[in-house]
Amino acid sequence: MKTPIGRREFLHKTGVLTGVLALGSPLALVAPSRAWAVDLTSLTSEEGVALMAAARTIAPHDKLEDVAYALVIRALDTTAAKDPALRRQLQEGIASLGAAFAASSENARVEALRRIEPTPFFQNLRVQTLQVLYASPLAYAYFGYEGEAFSKGGYLLRGFNDLRWLPDVPLSDSGPVLAAS
Amino acid sequence: MAQIDPSDDGAVVIIGSGAGGGTLAHELTRRGIKVVLLEAGRRQSIATFSQNPGEAFAQLTWLDPRTQSGTWDPVRTSPTLPVWIAKTVGGTTVHWTGATPRIRPWELRPRGTYGDVPGTSLIDWPIPYDELKRYYRLAEARMVVTRRNGNPGLPASNNFKVMYAAAKKAGYKRVHTGYMAINARPGDERGACIQQGFCVQGCKTGAKWSTLYTEIPRAEATGNLDLRTQCMATRIEHNGAGKVTGVVYRDSAGREQRQKARVVCVAGNAIETARLLLLSESAKFPHGLANSSGHVGRNYCHHINGFIWATFDKPVRFWRGVVLAGLVEDETVNDPKRGFVGGYHFELIALDLPTLPLVGLPYGWGRDFASIMDDYRNMAGMFINGEDLPQANNRITLDDKVKDANGLPVAHVHVDEHPNDKAMRQHARTQGKAMYEAIGAKRVIFSPTTPATHNMCTARMSEHPGDGVANAHGQTHDIPNLFISDGSAFTSPGSANPTLTIVALALRQADYISRKMSAREM
Numbered sequence: 001m002k003t004p005i006g007r008r009e010f011l012h013k014t015g016v017l018t019g020v021l022a023l024g025s026p027l028a029l030v031a032p033s034r035a036w037a038v039d040l041t042s043l044t045s046e047e048g049v050a051l052m053a054a055a056r057t058i059a060p061h062d063k064l065e066d067v068a069y070a071l072v073i074r075a076l077d078t079t080a081a082k083d084p085a086l087r088r089q090l091q092e093g094i095a096s097l098g099a100a101f102a103a104s105s106e107n108a109r110v111e112a113l114r115r116i117e118p119t120p121f122f123q124n125l126r127v128q129t130l131q132v133l134y135a136s137p138l139a140y141a142y143f144g145y146e147g148e149a150f151s152k153g154g155y156l157l158r159g160f161n162d163l164r165w166l167p168d169v170p171l172s173d174s175g176p177v178l179a180a181s
Numbered sequence: 182m183a184q185i186d187p188s189d190d191g192a193v194v195i196i197g198s199g200a201g202g203g204t205l206a207h208e209l210t211r212r213g214i215k216v217v218l219l220e221a222g223r224r225q226s227i228a229t230f231s232q233n234p235g236e237a238f239a240q241l242t243w244l245d246p247r248t249q250s251g252t253w254d255p256v257r258t259s260p261t262l263p264v265w266i267a268k269t270v271g272g273t274t275v276h277w278t279g280a281t282p283r284i285r286p287w288e289l290r291p292r293g294t295y296g297d298v299p300g301t302s303l304i305d306w307p308i309p310y311d312e313l314k315r316y317y318r319l320a321e322a323r324m325v326v327t328r329r330n331g332n333p334g335l336p337a338s339n340n341f342k343v344m345y346a347a348a349k350k351a352g353y354k355r356v357h358t359g360y361m362a363i364n365a366r367p368g369d370e371r372g373a374c375i376q377q378g379f380c381v382q383g384c385k386t387g388a389k390w391s392t393l394y395t396e397i398p399r400a401e402a403t404g405n406l407d408l409r410t411q412c413m414a415t416r417i418e419h420n421g422a423g424k425v426t427g428v429v430y431r432d433s434a435g436r437e438q439r440q441k442a443r444v445v446c447v448a449g450n451a452i453e454t455a456r457l458l459l460l461s462e463s464a465k466f467p468h469g470l471a472n473s474s475g476h477v478g479r480n481y482c483h484h485i486n487g488f489i490w491a492t493f494d495k496p497v498r499f500w501r502g503v504v505l506a507g508l509v510e511d512e513t514v515n516d517p518k519r520g521f522v523g524g525y526h527f528e529l530i531a532l533d534l535p536t537l538p539l540v541g542l543p544y545g546w547g548r549d550f551a552s553i554m555d556d557y558r559n560m561a562g563m564f565i566n567g568e569d570l571p572q573a574n575n576r577i578t579l580d581d582k583v584k585d586a587n588g589l590p591v592a593h594v595h596v597d598e599h600p601n602d603k604a605m606r607q608h609a610r611t612q613g614k615a616m617y618e619a620i621g622a623k624r625v626i627f628s629p630t631t632p633a634t635h636n637m638c639t640a641r642m643s644e645h646p647g648d649g650v651a652n653a654h655g656q657t658h659d660i661p662n663l664f665i666s667d668g669s670a671f672t673s674p675g676s677a678n679p680t681l682t683i684v685a686l687a688l689r690q691a692d693y694i695s696r697k698m699s700a701r702e703m
Contacts, residue, residue, distance in 0.1 A: 058546040061555065110547055126546055134554070135235055135535040144558040145500060145534040148232035150385040154375025160502035163339035165495045166346045166620070173345065173357040175327065175334030175365050178373050
């Protein structure tokens, strides 16, 4: 059944994560503004900030921008909006880390997470962080990963064999490069 | 495409459209035999394959629930996904990497070669090697395997240059870009490989052999194939004389259907093949079909596997190019002085960025974990693929506590590692580490055992009916018109990636079935 009112309008915003892209960010070149905001519909802003700090502690890449980690929190928040059990797990998990968690030092955050490492909350957060963080275009750019190449004709003419710091392999143990033949 | 009436009892029904089922369907239909091919998954094409690794995983993977237990790593690292196989037309030939080494002659005689290894259920294959070799040649021609039949090898990628230099430094002699069912030049009405990576997400150029766009459309073109997609076989039926008579399945709408059959061939990959035989239990066959020996589901083998990653202080960009085009064959020998029986391969491998941390690395988080990921572009990699030893209690059973969408018990996978398995893995890790360090690796990282993509031996061929499920043609000992047509029929796993052998055995089985049918012996 179609309704004239979109589902989004029923969801009230419960929190927001905000930040500013770094000057040299590849996103800053294409984004209309360096400021970014991610709406939350299940978690509060404080809860979102705590989860961001936890995600950054799980996968700390200092020069990877906050917005990449905010995507992890958005994915969790979206699922939690449909899954009350997950929402409760996240809220209780965040509460167990204590109010000072997000603002504390990295060593303190590592200690806090280590204490809850066996819990389903931490294990779920770890997997979700890995799943979402490294799948984003921001991560591709950060790690130098070029992704799919079919649309560009493959890597045949785009560096699949451009490594020069080791000797080339004799033809008898490899094969002819098609484009060169 | 043919439309075969459900009450037509003259057709061969094949369950599963992968390497075994897809090849068998083509071989039978081109000889004029009517075939109903039941495939549980949907039909994709090179146009619909996703190039987003997460989407591709969801599009192709068998995600129906399974449970597991035992001492192998996936129980801890991947509890809901013991094996990583495909559910789609073409089966796991859509997802596979294209590696096609042969099983070695001595690997067909593991009991004779290794002797009585305590705790194992080793027996020798009922097929002489010369016979298998004849079909290997046919399969390699069919699949256009590189480095065979005068075909050139694939060119060396960045990742292979690292592997090659490391292996040569370690003194290995037989190192090359592998035997691959990936076109090094155009052939078989398919284009040449463009080194795009993404072999396992479904090859967008069709350079990699898959039954999806070779055997199956050719079978359709004969007018003798009735391919039914999203049709999940739930039971094989039999008559009072002990012959199978048809297959019950759920169609795409979840409705129960029944197809009569003259012959039934099961090719659902080793987990589902065993499960279907067990689900088909009856008053006459109370332990499941073709299970008078008790071997259905037992002796499950998955190969000793694991990634070895090395990071360097210079870029490799290992994601560029064919994923698995690299092979070291020197350890593929039986040399008990190494501390174990059987052999293993080193095979080149790379993983895309999203997949690496999920299945490729040891459990971890924090600075140490992140430092590995930070070296992603400077990383090279290999995969261990070795022979694991069959054990009677490594087996597929029905889990009555967990039901699938049709209300049927799911498969439970139990794997305990044998001391030989552990010794082989340790040897491979030690060798792999030394190789990469000899050319200046900063760090070498080992993964746990990954969810198995090679699944074998759960309905094995045996000379004596008491030792296995099927004879040398995959024909079950108990029921003459019921065949095992996939890796389940392997007597032992050997150390070779299984697809080539599955195809060779399917070609051989097709000869046998068509001969028996035309002689009216079946």
